[in-house]
Amino acid sequence: MTLVRMVGITKRFPGVLANDSVNFELRSGEVHGLLGENGAGKTTLMNILYGIYRPDEGEIYVDDRRVRIRSPRDAIRLGIGRVPQFPELVDKLSVAENLAVLFPENIMSRKRLEEIRSLAEKYGLPINVDAMVYELSLGERQRVEVVKALLRGARILILDEPTTVLTPKEVDTLFEALKKMRNEGKGIIFVSHKLSEVLSITDRVTVLRRGKVVATLETADTDEEELTRLMVGRRIVQRYERKKVPPGEEVLRVENVYVLNDKGGEAVRGISFTVRRGEIFGIAGVAGNGQKELIEAIAGLRKVEKGRIIVGGEEIRTPYQFRKYASHIPDDRMGMGVLPSLSVLDNLSLTLYRRFSRMGMIDMDDLRRFAEKLVERYKIVTPSLGAPAWQLSGGNIARLILARETAMGCRLLIAVHPTFGLDVASTDEVRRTLLRLRDKTAILLVSEDLDEILQLSDRIGVMYRGRFIGVLEADEADPEKVGLMMGGVAVESG
Amino acid sequence: MKAVKERLLPVAVKLFTKLLAILLGLGISAVVFAAYGVDPLYAYSLMVTKSLSFRGASEVLTKLIPLQLCGIGLIVAFKSGMWNIGAEGQMLLGATFATWIALFLDVPEFSRLPLIFLFGLAAGAGWALIPALLKVKFEVNEVITTLMMNYIASSLVNYLVYGPWKGAKEWGFPYTDKFPKSVWLPTIAGTRIHWPTLLIAILTAFLVYFLLVKTTVGFEIRVSGQSKRAAEYAGINYGRALLISMAISGALAGLAGVGEVCGIHHRLRYASSISSGYGYAGIIVAWLSELNAVASVLSALFMAFLFAGGDLMQVSLGLPIGVVDVFNGSILISLLVSEAFGRYNRPKWRLRLK
Numbered sequence: 064m065t066l067v068r069m070v071g072i073t074k075r076f077p078g079v080l081a082n083d084s085v086n087f088e089l090r091s092g093e094v095h096g097l098l099g100e101n102g103a104g105k106t107t108l109m110n111i112l113y114g115i116y117r118p119d120e121g122e123i124y125v126d127d128r129r130v131r132i133r134s135p136r137d138a139i140r141l142g143i144g145r146v147p148q149f150p151e152l153v154d155k156l157s158v159a160e161n162l163a164v165l166f167p168e169n170i171m172s173r174k175r176l177e178e179i180r181s182l183a184e185k186y187g188l189p190i191n192v193d194a195m196v197y198e199l200s201l202g203e204r205q206r207v208e209v210v211k212a213l214l215r216g217a218r219i220l221i222l223d224e225p226t227t228v229l230t231p232k233e234v235d236t237l238f239e240a241l242k243k244m245r246n247e248g249k250g251i252i253f254v255s256h257k258l259s260e261v262l263s264i265t266d267r268v269t270v271l272r273r274g275k276v277v278a279t280l281e282t283a284d285t286d287e288e289e290l291t292r293l294m295v296g297r298r299i300v301q302r303y304e305r306k307k308v309p310p311g312e313e314v315l316r317v318e319n320v321y322v323l324n325d326k327g328g329e330a331v332r333g334i335s336f337t338v339r340r341g342e343i344f345g346i347a348g349v350a351g352n353g354q355k356e357l358i359e360a361i362a363g364l365r366k367v368e369k370g371r372i373i374v375g376g377e378e379i380r381t382p383y384q385f386r387k388y389a390s391h392i393p394d395d396r397m398g399m400g401v402l403p404s405l406s407v408l409d410n411l412s413l414t415l416y417r418r419f420s421r422m423g424m425i426d427m428d429d430l431r432r433f434a435e436k437l438v439e440r441y442k443i444v445t446p447s448l449g450a451p452a453w454q455l456s457g458g459n460i461a462r463l464i465l466a467r468e469t470a471m472g473c474r475l476l477i478a479v480h481p482t483f484g485l486d487v488a489s490t491d492e493v494r495r496t497l498l499r500l501r502d503k504t505a506i507l508l509v510s511e512d513l514d515e516i517l518q519l520s521d522r523i524g525v526m527y528r529g530r531f532i533g534v535l536e537a538d539e540a541d542p543e544k545v546g547l548m549m550g551g552v553a554v555e556s557g
Numbered sequence: 558m559k560a561v562k563e564r565l566l567p568v569a570v571k572l573f574t575k576l577l578a579i580l581l582g583l584g585i586s587a588v589v590f591a592a593y594g595v596d597p598l599y600a601y602s603l604m605v606t607k608s609l610s611f612r613g614a615s616e617v618l619t620k621l622i623p624l625q626l627c628g629i630g631l632i633v634a635f636k637s638g639m640w641n642i643g644a645e646g647q648m649l650l651g652a653t654f655a656t657w658i659a660l661f662l663d664v665p666e667f668s669r670l671p672l673i674f675l676f677g678l679a680a681g682a683g684w685a686l687i688p689a690l691l692k693v694k695f696e697v698n699e700v701i702t703t704l705m706m707n708y709i710a711s712s713l714v715n716y717l718v719y720g721p722w723k724g725a726k727e728w729g730f731p732y733t734d735k736f737p738k739s740v741w742l743p744t745i746a747g748t749r750i751h752w753p754t755l756l757i758a759i760l761t762a763f764l765v766y767f768l769l770v771k772t773t774v775g776f777e778i779r780v781s782g783q784s785k786r787a788a789e790y791a792g793i794n795y796g797r798a799l800l801i802s803m804a805i806s807g808a809l810a811g812l813a814g815v816g817e818v819c820g821i822h823h824r825l826r827y828a829s830s831i832s833s834g835y836g837y838a839g840i841i842v843a844w845l846s847e848l849n850a851v852a853s854v855l856s857a858l859f860m861a862f863l864f865a866g867g868d869l870m871q872v873s874l875g876l877p878i879g880v881v882d883v884f885n886g887s888i889l890i891s892l893l894v895s896e897a898f899g900r901y902n903r904p905k906w907r908l909r910l911k
Contacts, residue, residue, distance in 0.1 A: 362790070363789075363792075364786075364789055364790065381792075381794075382789045382790065382791075382792045382793075383792045383793075383794060385792065386791070386792030387792075391790065393790060395786075398784070398786060398787070399784070399786050399787050399790045400787075400790070401787070402780060402783040402784055402787050404783060405779065405780070405783060409776075409779070409780075412776065413780065413787070413791045414790075414791045414792065416773060416776050417773065420772075420773040423772050423773050423774060424771060424772055424773070425771055425772060425773055425776060427770075427771055
């Protein structure tokens with residue numbers, strides 16, 4: 064029996080075709096995997112099914128009846144439940160209080176608590192209803208989210224990257240629960256990047272690429288290689304022309320580093336690598352595999368629990384030490400890269416002001432002249448140097464940061480998603496700038512964009528669950544190999 | 558890509574909204590005055606004419622000094638994102654240490670006044686550094702700590718003037734003995750304006766402006782006040798920036814305390830007589846100037862005018878202090894509300910990357 068049919072779903076965002084006449088079907092009694100690279104349109108499709116977006120074109124059928132889903136409320140009424148990637152519970156309330164919203168008048172009774180307990184037991188997802196949410200691990204919180212969806216009577220369950228926050232043992236528990244639900248005739252949509260998990264839990268897989276469905280397969284008939292090929296497609300990556308630069312001295316050395324994430328879990332688990340002057344070291348990987356924590360540790364912004372990070376011969380413990388040798392293009396542009404309320408001039412000075420100061424005084428005339436040059440050379444469109452940075456468009460903010468971090472030269476440059484959200488011309492400009500700088504600088508590039516990594520890097524480390532699953536030389540890397548590794552499949556190099 | 562339109566409001570519009578706000582405040586208090594049987598127009602005209610008289614103007618300038626010093630220090634603190642509510646206490650500490658040097662320390666007479674200034678600055682800075690350190694080391698909310706430390710400071714002063722420092726020749730009043738004449742600050746003849754402090758206050762406005770705009774420390778303070786994350790990203794020592802800004806803020810408040818005891822009272826006395834809330838009013842001075850140090854001279858002048866006018870209404874019109882507070886309050890609230898209308902139209906979007 065078919066639970067959900069989505070037919071010809073098309074969704075456009077300004078400049079992006081997120082879903083292009085997508086057909087998707089979920090049967091009763093199956094776990095259906097939804098695979099695709101970042102930006103392939105998985106999340107958009109699920110947001111449409113859950114009533115967060117409305118499709119521009121296409122139809123949705125639930126139980127073979129045409130439906131319009133205008134809001135999550137509609138979706139819930141139709142028996143669609145969603146377990147968000149990161150649990151969305153009220154931290155300062157207990158589990159019982161969080162679940163009380165599901166009942167009339169928000170009242171929790173002993174009988175209802177019993178119901179909750181037996182439901183949770185039934186699927187092997189025991190939850191402690193008296194615990195405060197903030198006391199729970201992310202895995203336990205996710206369990207509450209699953210129970211919450213079931214309590215609402217979900218027959219169709221969307222799980223968005225559910226294993227990101229789980230330990231291996233918790234993954235097993237979740238999978239057992241999913242199997243029980245499947246056997247009861249529920250339908251489960253399992254959105255994931257992790258090939259091994261998709262292969263082990265799903266019955267069918269739908270692969271999306273650039274907004275289109277490329278295939279829907281029986282899981283039993285496919286394997287990791289085929290799925291990767293479908294995901295990344297047959298594409299040839301045009302590498303940029305590059306000068307041969309003899310590798311220079313070692314600028315960055317990371318030795319067996321361990322770093323915790325904000326929740327206290329191990330995000331980086333024993334990473335080692337070096338970057339020399341004259342090379343671009345690319346870090347590939349699906350977001351959430353420890354890249355953010357690793358970069359923050361290198362920049363002195365996050366504590367290194369174990370191991371050492373050495374930049375320019377000095378062990379880094381503070382951001383100030385890091386800044387003596389290095390520049391950093393961060394991915395959080397508005398929260399870290401610029402100060403929205405301060406002027407464009409102040410923002411261009413943010414990391415350069417020390418070079419313009421003498422005896423504690425900033426040479427404002429000199430700085431202003433330099434800033435004017437940057438605005439012109441990097442084509443930053445701004446009303447004036449005095450205008451606050453929030454008046455700039457996203458592309459101009461990105462150019463401002465690029466200008467500031469690359470204009471004065473440094474020994475190490477860290478660039479994190481440097482072309483995210485930029486148009487084609489700007490993207491090309493940024494990539495050329497990085498290659499130009501490579502002659503004199505050691506560059507660490509972090510990107511989820513496979514093409515970018517392959518086009519620019521001399522060596523590529525693929526991060527998976529806090530470790531390098533492998534490090535490849537540029538000439539032995541291709542989209543499929545890196546794609547496989549990003550999905551957690553170790554490929555021997557060489 | 559086209560240029561984004563300039564959305565900042567011109568200065569003229571800002572001033573106009575402020576003027577409207579003041580008129581609104583006057584309107585509100587007019588009702589209260591009328592209820593007390595005082596013709597509001599008479600009261601207002603009295604305030605203006607008296608303030609323009611020599612005596613009135615000199616009172617305004619006398620009150621300008623502590624308001625200006627506290628306000629300007631607070632601008633530095635606010636720029637670093639430290640919500641220093643403690644200028645009142647920092648000022649009292651300055652006054653206390655000034656008194657200690659003036660009356661109880663055995664030093665050569667010529668060095669007594671310079672030492673008073675030095676210790677007054679240091680005492681204010683030290684008092685402000687306690688909450689700053691608590692914030693930097695343990696993330697303790699500075700609004701609470703600075704406020705609480707005001708109570709401690711005022712209790713300390715009251716304890717001293719009732720207890721160990723109570724003057725021998727003061728007939729049981731809660732005063733210390735008078736300071737030696739050598740540490741009295743000179744005043745403009747016929748007034749209570751202790752002009753050296755006034756000069757310092759005005760000068761400081763320009764110095765602080767310079768500090769914030771042209772120096773590395775000032776830049777670091779401004780960046781730290783915007784975002785801790787961005788400051789650390791830029792390699793700025795966030796904690797150090799906060800400590801420096803609080804030290805400056807406290808020092809200037811301490812200086813205000815020195816001015817009050819050496820320039821006006823010539824002794825330490827009950828805390829609320831040393832400061833009738835200058836430290837709190839300084840917060841308003843800072844905000845009214847939109848944290849612009851030079852503009853704070855004007856906002857301090859305006860606050861001083863309200864303070865002096867309040868005294869006047871009590872004395873000349875026999876109005877209770879409560880009505881005076883309503884008058885001040887309604888004008889200030891109108892002004893602060895008007896800021897919300899005068900503020901430029903900031904877009905709600907934010908580009909945030911994962």
